[in-house]
Amino acid sequence: MNFKALTTTFVLTMGMATVAAADQRYVLQYDSPANDASLTNKGKGRKPSKFGYIQTALPLGNGRLGAMFSGGVDTEHLLINDITLWMNAKRGADPVTQSGSRxxxxxxxxxxxxxxxxxxxxxxxxxxxxxxxxxxSSTEPLGNYAPFTDVLISTGHDPKTVSDYRRTLNARTGLGTVVYAIGNTTFTREFFCSHPHDVLVARYTASDASLNLTIKATTKHKLGQPKAAGDRIVLTGQAKMVQDDIQFMQIVQVDAGDAAVTPQADGSLLIAGADEVTMLVAGYTDYLPVFPAFKGRDYESDCNKTISQAATLGYDALKKSHVDDVSGLMDRCRLELDFEPAGLTTDQLVTTGGSQELENLYFNYSRYLQLSCxxxxxxxxxxxxxxxxxxxxxxxxxxxxxxxxxxxxxxxxxxxxxxxxxxxxxxxxxxxxxxxxxxxxxxxxxxxxxxxxxxxxxxxxxxxxxxxxxxxxxxxxxxxxxxxxxxxxxxxxxxxxxxxxxxxxxxxxxxxxxxxxxxxxxxxxxxxxxxxxxxxxxxxxxxxxxxxxxxxxxxxxxxxxxxxxxxxxxxxxxxxxxxxxxxxxxxxxxxxxxxxxxxxxxxxxxxxxxxxxxxxxxxxxxxxxxxxxxxxxxxxxxxxxxxxxDESTGWSTGWKTCFWARLHNGDKAHQIYRFLTAKRAYANLFDFHPPFQIDGNFGGAAGVCEMLLQSHLRxxxxxxxxxxxxxxxxxxxxxxxxxxxxxxxxxxxxxxAPYILHLLPALPSAWPSGHVKGLRARGGFEVDISWDGGKLTAAKVRSTGGGTFRLFAEGVLSDNIELQQGQSHTWLESNK
Structure with missing residues (x-):
């Protein structure tokens, strides 16, 4: 099957929803909620999974602020993280003590x-x-990374009455969705974490029905206290440190149109009779990267300013800027292997023993995770x-x-x-x-x-x-x-x-x-x-x-x-x-x-x-x-x-993929990469290293790059x-x-000395046809590569700043090739 035709002709039908084949390389999709032991969502009639929330919920992030959404029918659980929230350590000590030095x-x-x-x-x-x-060895405390808050959104919906459930994450756009039907009504949720505007955004809609929601913000930190007033929940708290506790604030702001929004004594918000509900979440700690104080951010002012600016822009503008931002980065590099989509949900795809479809999705998803965290x-x-x-x-x-x-x-x-x-x-x-x-x-x-x-x-x-x-x-x-x-x-x-x-x-x-x-x-x-x-x-x-x-x-x-x-x-x-x-x-x-x-x-x-x-x-x-x-x-x-x-932990499997690619054994590199994607991946494709470690995702993606292009020799x-x-x-x-x-x-x-760009140094036989766009090479170059029948057919090298390189392709080393900024050089099989 021609992989270019694949992206425009195939449509996967799944209940009430469709996913174009062009998205198969980017979309994680499921027919049940995540497993969340803290709530009552057990999945629609499925046996409880041995894996929990962190292995089955789906991640969002803008590089600093992160979230995961469960897609629970009666209660949506949003786990919120701020990458600067560390506890159980010291800050503000004298420089020697702060370094931890013995x-x-x-x-x-x-x-x-x-x-x-x-x-x-x-x-x-x-x-x-x-x-x-x-x-x-040091006697000073290292501390640990800690969660920020949890936002719980209750719908009052009975999971037993739901049909056509679908939960997705589009790694190209950074949009998470939950869609299900109760009778003739379709309920839809959309989530994203905006880098341009530094907020988490959620929107709930329903066709021919009203929304009645309860929104609650909590934290695992003992001193956190939510307060509801008007259309906002404000949560302030402290994370315990050995010296100088971390201060933080989170604001959840709700726009329910003309519907009533009623603050509750417990700090939650009650929404009744809404056609559409938009929630904005902003949060910061007082951390600043200044040695040895590591303190000083005006987190309360920043929180209020961020939420106000986002509310002024509105949902449509926030979504457009977010999608433009994420898709612009994701589209720089595209891997397109030639496969026939299996029509399976992502968790099912993981259990099949491996496929080109899963391998393509894993690479693109790893890039999404990278820019998200x-x-x-x-x-x-x-x-x-x-x-x-x-x-x-x-x-x-x-x-x-x-x-x-x-x-x-x-x-x-x-x-x-x-x-x-x-x-x-x-x-x-x-x-x-x-x-x-x-x-x-x-x-x-x-x-x-x-x-x-x-x-x-x-x-x-x-x-x-x-x-x-x-x-x-x-x-x-x-x-x-x-x-x-x-x-x-x-x-x-x-x-x-x-x-x-x-x-x-x-x-x-x-x-x-x-x-x-x-x-x-x-x-x-x-x-x-x-x-x-x-x-x-x-x-x-x-x-x-x-x-x-x-x-x-x-x-x-x-x-x-x-x-x-x-x-x-x-x-x-x-x-x-x-x-x-x-x-x-x-x-x-x-x-x-x-x-x-x-x-x-x-x-x-x-x-x-x-x-x-x-x-x-x-x-x-x-x-x-x-x-x-x-x-x-x-x-x-x-x-x-x-x-x-061959077998090992997720991160080690990722490294072995890179090793075998550098050894120019494409089939062995692919064997290890397939093991990583099919045997060392949870349902949400997080790297399998209990509870999980993300380095396996990134090591595996690096291995794919090494199979297709190497540029370390000079x-x-x-x-x-x-x-x-x-x-x-x-x-x-x-x-x-x-x-x-x-x-x-x-x-x-x-x-x-110019770098040598080695095209397809470890192409596996399991990937006989395909195309990759926008790989980077040392020396300041971008490279597109196409292959068919296991052979290189075309390549284009673009210079991002001007420079010289040599190509090594099909066993032949080129002379020096010099390009000015913006110029490109094309290699074609017909011109060998």
Whole structure:
């Protein structure tokens, strides 16, 4: 079937409603409400699901303000979140305390390092694990992300009388709908969360009937108190902190036309005999991203101003601006696989074992989630993006820096949602400011900044005692920062982040220490969450030295700093310092099984199927291992992937999709991606990692981008006709030790090397025909690609700012191609 014809000819009929096939790639649809244990909605005659509200309700968001709607017939449950509402932590402390830093750590660092050098493995009181916790870990509270409020809208409708029920979320427009019939009357609800006007909007209508609603606002925070007056509910409250409670306000304003709106003593609003009801919800906390106070927003004034402006505009204007905003971003990048719609609801689609339809929908939905939970906010998306119902969520719903927060942003640039990256930048700049105290107090490093495993919105950069884990994270966070520049080539942005990059590098320049063989390594450290020599020392034997992921990321960081310094024409002496250090870094090593070693010692166990595969960071999201350039390291990465196996948690499955795409095995990447979409997705397509983690959604979408387009390699030889000869190589084999690969010092001319755009590097055979529009490539390019019969048929590369690139397609490397801003280059199969 022709996929272009598909978008205009097919219509799915479902009860009283229809969904055009053009929307099949964007619309999540259900024939029953979400499961909500707090209410009486159990679904129309269905057995209760083992999954609850957070796994079955549908998400809305504008990047800061979020909501989920249940679609309950008798009671609609709107869960409201504000991404700045964190509790159980400190704010407004002195800068050192606010950073969480262990102030005595610097004098004890050598004590800790000595037990590393002595090989004190295990968990005894004198072990690396125990002393790192004792001397370096913070005693300050991290806190946790918390829900904001709940808005409950009661209709008085009996679920048993309902027919033709339908609940949908259109990821292209950001509109949620609920439609059902009672007798001859059709009841309709529409929901959206506006970024242009910063409000949640809900509208209720009915055909040939009146609406009688009760609207109530509540909060899980003990001091919240709703008050109803006129057409408004005003809820003010406090979220508990260890120091300086968070203040917040929410306003719910109702427009019921000529119908009566009656405030009730319990703070609710009663609406009787309305033809149409529109509700506006605005809410803010007093949080401001200012270290160390993190306070100062005039949240009450902002709340009143926002709700008044939205009410003045009215529903139609709010909806139009919202749809224009969301669809404009969603339409930048469109994946169109060639499939025949199955005519199933989304929850049914998940249970079928996988399909192109589900895979297409999952990608587009992940892009929707991205712009919904990270845009225009002072902090980035967290473990659950934006949506959380629990006062004590799993893993604090925090910022894990051993992959999770970084994975949240892998797909932003490739999938053409660069605006979503700004919250990550703002947060990292705060970390650099706070982390300077951690570097000095905990590690005795006077220059630069340090970041540990867990972060919050209050500048926590310390080594957290959680999980007895000691690690550094500045180098991985900076990888995201520089990669954003690689995609957009914005020198003003590079100026902005350069101090953060330099500060991270400065810390490691001083923190690196020689190991027994004289090479420089990071320690204390670990290879995230994985243990070694388990039979000898137990499953908590995790603390280590010179873990491969640290060393790979250091080469990445130093190389990026050298390039940024050259582009900005500054810090020549510091550039030379980094160039002198790179050859001294511990090499990457191939072990006894042919695997890429996870640690500098050959401790890998071929039966180890741990979900973290951090020692392949140089493969992805890094750029230094490639089937086309580093053959031996590529083979070692293959062995590692075979050892680790296929099944894992959602986020790990997303990462494995990216790994296999970078290994140019499209069928294996697709196998993993299908497992992610069919076996690691809840009914609402949230990533399956109880209760859920959003990084799996974003990692999977990043994997789709990697299957279709890769642009991480660079051409340093314009005259070379093969990619192996042209591409920059970051590691070289040590002639004296053939299984060791030492880092290479980049020349300053690397900054001028064009990126190589590799078209369809890992196209799976399960996707024989299709089209993708608007993928982004490093160097500042947008790319459209079409394929048929498993072969590339056409591609167009557009320059967003002017630049040079090389194309690698069908095994052929082009010459340098230079485009001015707005110009495009077309590749056609007929012109090969």
């Amino acid at each position: 102030t005595s750590g610097s004098k004890d660092l050598e004590t800790v390092r000595q037990v590393y050098r002595d090989g004190k493995y295990g968990t005894k009181p004198d072990s690396m694990e125990s002393l790192s916790t004792k001397y370096l 990270s845009r225009g906010a002072p902090v980035p998306s967290n473990l659950q993006g934006l949506w959380n119902a629990d006062l004590k969520p799993m893993w604090n719903c925090d910022y894990h820096t051993d992959i999770n927060v970084q994975m949240n942003y892998w797909m932003v640039d490739p999938a053409n949602l660069s605006e979503s990256f700004r919250p990550f930048v703002n947060w990292t700049k705060i970390l650099a400011q706070s982390g300077a105290h951690t570097a000095r107090e905990t590690f005795g490093v006077d220059q630069g900044w340090s970041m540990g495993l867990n972060g919050n919105v209050y500048g926590f950069t310390a080594q957290n005692v959680h999980g007895r884990r000691n690690q550094q994270a500045g180098h991985w966070l900076c990888q995201n920062l520089f990669d954003h520049y690689a995609f957009n080539q914005d020198k003003e942005y590079l100026e902005e982040i350069y101090p953060v990059l330099k500060g991270a590098a400065e810390f490691f320049v001083e923190y690196l220490a020689p190991w027994k063989d004289g090479s420089l390594v990071v320690y204390p450290t670990w290879s995230p969450e994985n243990a070694y020599l388990v039979a000898q020392h137990g499953k908590l034997n995790k603390q280590a030295y010179g873990a491969s992921w640290d060393q790979q990321l250091l080469l990445n960081l130093f190389t990026d700093c050298i390039e940024a310094s050259a582009v900005l024409n500054r810090d020549e002496d510091f550039r030379k310092t980094l160039q002198n250090l790179i050859p001294k870094l511990c090499p990457q090593k191939i072990g006894q099984y042919g695997q890429l070693q996870e640690w500098p010692e050959d401790w890998d166990n071929p039966k180890d199927t741990h979900r973290h595969i951090s020692h392949l960071i140089a493969l992805h999201p890094g750029r230094d291992i490639s089937p086309l350039v580093t053959k031996e390291l590529y083979q070692a990465a293959l062995v590692t992937m075979e050892h680790r196996g 051409s340093v030889d314009a005259s070379a006709s093969t990619i192996g000869e042209a591409a920059y190589v970051a590691y070289q084999q040590d002639p004296s030790m053939k299984n060791h690969y030492t880092p290479i010092v980049p020349t300053e001319t690397l900054a001028d």
